[in-house]
Amino acid sequence: MAVTQICMTMVQKMLRERLCHHRAMGKLFGIDQQYKHLLELLKQTTVCGESNSALIIGPRGSGKTALLNRVLKDLREMKQVKENLLEVHLNGLLQTNDKVALKEITRQLHLENVVGDKVFGSFAENLAFLLEALRKGNRTSSCPVLFVLDEFDLFVHHKNQTLLYNLFDISQSAQTPVTVIGLTCRQDILELLEKRVKSRFSHRRIYLMNSFAFKQYIRIFKEQLSLPAEFPDKAFAQKWNSNIQLLTEDKTVQDILQNLFHYSKDLRSLNFLLMLAVSNVTVRHPLITASDLQEASKQYRMDSKANIVHGLSVLEICLIIAMKHLNDVYEGEPFNFQMVYNEFQKFIQRKAHCMYNFEKPVVMKAFEHLLQLELVKPIERPSVRSQREYLLMELLLDNNQIMDALQAYPNCPTDVKQWAASSLSWL
Amino acid sequence: MPILEHPAYPPATLLCLESLVPCRESQVSMLLSIFGERQQLSFPSIFIYGHTSSGKTYVMKTLLNTLQLPHVFVNCVECFTSRLLLEEILIQLQNHSSETRRASPVPCDTFNDFVRLFKQALVSQNLQDQTVYVVLDRAEQLREMEANILPAFLRLQELTDRNVTVILLSEIVWEMFRPNTGCFEPFILYFPDYSIGHLQKILSQNHPPEYSADFYSAYINILLGVFYMVCRDLKELQHLAALNFSKYCEPVVRKEAKERDTRKLWKNIEPHLKKAMQTVYLREISSSQWERLQCEEGELGQIKGLSAHAHVELPYYSKFLLIAAYLASYNPVRTDKRFFLKHHGKIKKTNFMKKHEKTSNHLLGPKPFPLDRLLAILYSIVDNRVAPTANIFSQHLYKDLLTLISQ
Numbered sequence: 001m002a003v004t005q006i007c008m009t010m011v012q013k014m015l016r017e018r019l020c021h022h023r024a025m026g027k028l029f030g031i032d033q034q035y036k037h038l039l040e041l042l043k044q045t046t047v048c049g050e051s052n053s054a055l056i057i058g059p060r061g062s063g064k065t066a067l068l069n070r071v072l073k074d075l076r077e078m079k080q081v082k083e084n085l086l087e088v089h090l091n092g093l094l095q096t097n098d099k100v101a102l103k104e105i106t107r108q109l110h111l112e113n114v115v116g117d118k119v120f121g122s123f124a125e126n127l128a129f130l131l132e133a134l135r136k137g138n139r140t141s142s143c144p145v146l147f148v149l150d151e152f153d154l155f156v157h158h159k160n161q162t163l164l165y166n167l168f169d170i171s172q173s174a175q176t177p178v179t180v181i182g183l184t185c186r187q188d189i190l191e192l193l194e195k196r197v198k199s200r201f202s203h204r205r206i207y208l209m210n211s212f213a214f215k216q217y218i219r220i221f222k223e224q225l226s227l228p229a230e231f232p233d234k235a236f237a238q239k240w241n242s243n244i245q246l247l248t249e250d251k252t253v254q255d256i257l258q259n260l261f262h263y264s265k266d267l268r269s270l271n272f273l274l275m276l277a278v279s280n281v282t283v284r285h286p287l288i289t290a291s292d293l294q295e296a297s298k299q300y301r302m303d304s305k306a307n308i309v310h311g312l313s314v315l316e317i318c319l320i321i322a323m324k325h326l327n328d329v330y331e332g333e334p335f336n337f338q339m340v341y342n343e344f345q346k347f348i349q350r351k352a353h354c355m356y357n358f359e360k361p362v363v364m365k366a367f368e369h370l371l372q373l374e375l376v377k378p379i380e381r382p383s384v385r386s387q388r389e390y391l392l393m394e395l396l397l398d399n400n401q402i403m404d405a406l407q408a409y410p411n412c413p414t415d416v417k418q419w420a421a422s423s424l425s426w427l
Numbered sequence: 428m429p430i431l432e433h434p435a436y437p438p439a440t441l442l443c444l445e446s447l448v449p450c451r452e453s454q455v456s457m458l459l460s461i462f463g464e465r466q467q468l469s470f471p472s473i474f475i476y477g478h479t480s481s482g483k484t485y486v487m488k489t490l491l492n493t494l495q496l497p498h499v500f501v502n503c504v505e506c507f508t509s510r511l512l513l514e515e516i517l518i519q520l521q522n523h524s525s526e527t528r529r530a531s532p533v534p535c536d537t538f539n540d541f542v543r544l545f546k547q548a549l550v551s552q553n554l555q556d557q558t559v560y561v562v563l564d565r566a567e568q569l570r571e572m573e574a575n576i577l578p579a580f581l582r583l584q585e586l587t588d589r590n591v592t593v594i595l596l597s598e599i600v601w602e603m604f605r606p607n608t609g610c611f612e613p614f615i616l617y618f619p620d621y622s623i624g625h626l627q628k629i630l631s632q633n634h635p636p637e638y639s640a641d642f643y644s645a646y647i648n649i650l651l652g653v654f655y656m657v658c659r660d661l662k663e664l665q666h667l668a669a670l671n672f673s674k675y676c677e678p679v680v681r682k683e684a685k686e687r688d689t690r691k692l693w694k695n696i697e698p699h700l701k702k703a704m705q706t707v708y709l710r711e712i713s714s715s716q717w718e719r720l721q722c723e724e725g726e727l728g729q730i731k732g733l734s735a736h737a738h739v740e741l742p743y744y745s746k747f748l749l750i751a752a753y754l755a756s757y758n759p760v761r762t763d764k765r766f767f768l769k770h771h772g773k774i775k776k777t778n779f780m781k782k783h784e785k786t787s788n789h790l791l792g793p794k795p796f797p798l799d800r801l802l803a804i805l806y807s808i809v810d811n812r813v814a815p816t817a818n819i820f821s822q823h824l825y826k827d828l829l830t831l832i833s834q
Contacts, residue, residue: 005434096537279461304615305600313656366658387792387793
């Protein structure tokens with residue numbers, strides 16, 4: 001069946017937006033309870049005027065921001081809420097201290113003109129002024145304000161936790177209905193809050209724990225890749241969807257998904273894998289196959305240190321093997337370059353037939369290359385006093401990694417391989 | 428049969444691109460398929476790692492320039508503070524469409540301001556419908572800046588809510604970058620090192636027009652034979668190839684050998700390359716000095732590196748001071764009495780060599796010692812009486828010695 005380029009472009013566009021865009025406007029999987037809870041909470045604020053605070057806690061990639069965005073989107077479509085909710089979005093990565101945060105709040109509430117050049121004594125005064133200004137704008141009652149704090153655990157490190165204290169304080173006491181929602185990946189977030197901040201927090205927590213079983217995971221895989229019914233080219237959409245159904249029943253695909261599921265349950269990793277597979281879809285290759293997914297999975301799970309070791313020169317590999325032997329003999333005690341060079345000399349003199357006896361500065365240069373790649377790291381900072389050859393270091397590769405990398409190393413001289421595999425008996 | 432194919436770009440451009448990136452076609456085709464068409468979304472952040480001179484920067488630059496994708500290219504070693512980095516990105520974005528470089532940099536202190544200004548710049552440059560690429564070279568420097576810079580860049584697509592992809596290039600693996608509380612994981616791509624065949628192919632492309640390609644390939648073969656075990660860095664090998672080629676051609680120029688006399692050419696060049704490994708490869712002498720030495724046609728033994736010049740003739744007392752310093756730094760203190768006193772008692776054979784002392788002192792390096800000990804050892808090893816006035820003299824010598832040692 002001939003597939004047109006336009007059709008392919010549409011498929012790519014649709015799937016890429018679904019898999020890569022941060023606003024997952026598609027379905028939310030497995031978090032219906034949390035969705036209802038959050039929606040109720042926000043409805044109370046906007047419709048009934050109650051102040052509230054909550055924390056959404058979950059590991060990275062579990063869907064906290066997606067959940068919040070979805071709830072907000074549905075909320076804005078409700079009749080009673082339309083244009084009745086002011087939102088302020090703060091992010092711990094951007095607002096790194098409270099002054100910046102306050103300016104950002106002013107900006108997002110569009111109150112720069114009102115504040116003008118006023119100088120405030122304290123943070124609390126400034127915040128109160130802002131909320132008062134909102135009130136004056138809307139005559140009868142005050143508009144509810146929603147504060148969303150992304151990367152909440154970073155706000156905890158600001159001086160005196162002023163911003164958090166004031167926000168929670170206002171959410172408990174002020175007349176303007178204010179809701180503070182924090183999103184964080186740290187499970188121990190409550191221990192990081194100061195006592196006075198903690199007491200003003202309502203202790204309402206919503207957990208997103210990636211709590212779905214493997215069967216549901218496969219279903220999610222299928223739904224993420226399926227084309228919707230509104231897709232213009234109906235014939236192609238049907239073919240595509242039936243292909244996806246075949247894939248979910250394929251044993252290799254199930255193995256791949258099982259591997260990924262064991263490694264990381266969150267949907268972000270799944271989306272990455274699917275994105276890799278989707279990017280290979282072209283006019284010549286219009287349907288995803290199991291081998292696409294296998295390639296994507298291999299790409300995703302490469303051992304990066306093994307890759308780096310693959311590209312080292314033979315001299316550098318010898319140095320790594322010398323370090324491995326030193327670690328075996330001295331049980332992981334740190335070594336310095338002089339010791340490694342000594343080991344290398346022993347190898348050259350006794351066993352090597354193919355390795356030329358390189359001069360010490362050449363070996364030093366190879367060693368420094370390993371330092372630059374951070375495969376070897378000094379234990380303490382190099383000071384002016386100690387000479388470079390005697391600085392103590394440790395190797396950041398373990399024995400299994402080294403032996404695996406040696407197997408894959410192209411054209412490895414046999415002496416070197418044998419030396420690596422030898423035990424301490426010939427020392 | 429062209430290797431690179433993509434619906435969004437004309438095949439002529441792709442063919443041109445293919446000729447510019449030898450031995451890297453599979454990486455480029457993977458990047459092309461990930462980037463997709465101009466307006467399509469892609470991964471929010473991509474992390475590319477690989478050895479030095481495995482082509483990361485070059486391929487990225489060539490790809491973005493040839494296909495004329497809107498991009499910003501910043502080196503994090505040049506812009507080593509966050510302020511310099513953010514301002515540089517904004518300046519490059521503003522100059523994207525205009526040829527002349529505007530003089531006024533936009534002040535940008537924090538990432539908060541950066542996000543706002545970035546969005547404004549995208550609007551003013553009319554780039555809202557295409558993917559904008561922000562490429563940060565030597566990304567390991569980002570770890571040294573403030574803690575929020577790296578995680579914020581990984582999430583730039585989310586923070587600005589625009590179609591932008593951040594690409595990080597580095598030698599160091601991703602595990603060393605990851606912050607403690609985690610971050611948005613980028614898509615990780617590996618640029619494999621060049622195999623010996625690839626190196627041969629790429630190096631042979633630079634052959635000067637006077638000689639045939641086969642002649643130059645034979646030369647490259649010899650060069651790789653000597654240096655491949657030690658170094659696989661393409662840039663180093665290119666440098667060495669360029670420096671030594673004139674010496675290699677000498678027999679042919681002097682009509683002593685034909686182009687195909689590989690044995691004669693090898694005999695001529697081999698000691699030269701070995702010498703090069705000790706000097707130019709280690710940067711002990713500069714390349715211009717090397718070329719001058721080659722022209723002089725002197726004895727090969729005359730070429731000495733920097734380290735050879737450290738052998739100086741010292742005056743009498745300085746020599747003894749040096750020996751005394753050496754003894755003081757490598758002998759443990761308790762053995763001084765036995766070695767340097769004329770009438771010493773017997774040392775009981777206690778098990779005084781503790782476990783950690785079993786490693787030879789020469790492997791652990793010299794240890795610091797007080798000045799008095801040095802002078803005491805000096806007095807005991809010098810045969811004739813050292814006059815006390817010599818003490819003051821020796822202080823001067825000592826200072827000289829310190830300067831010599833610390834070099």
